[in-house]
Amino acid sequence: MAMTNESFSSGGQPVSLEVFLPASSGKRPAVLILHGSFDLLPQYRADIVSFAETLVEAGIAATMPHYFESTKADPDIGVLKLIPEKRPA
Known part of the structure; x- marks a missing residue:
């Protein structure tokens, strides 16, 4: 792997993106993995x-x-309250 x-860039802020690729080359499906309110602690x-x-x-x-990183939110359960305000970002 x-x-x-x-x-x-999201909302003018740089956002890191980890990309995980199978060993095979060529076209392949891809999945976006989203962490929860505790980020990647x-x-x-x-x-x-x-x-x-x-x-x-599985070749995906x-x-x-x-x-x-785009909203500068701190990871914890309190981030859920920020969703309505930060959704556009």
């Missing part, structure tokens, strides 16, 4: 990355954006 770090990261690993084993690419 190859993993690369990319980035894109160390105690949750391995579980979330395991979704990408399983997809890659996976991408995982660090979308809290």
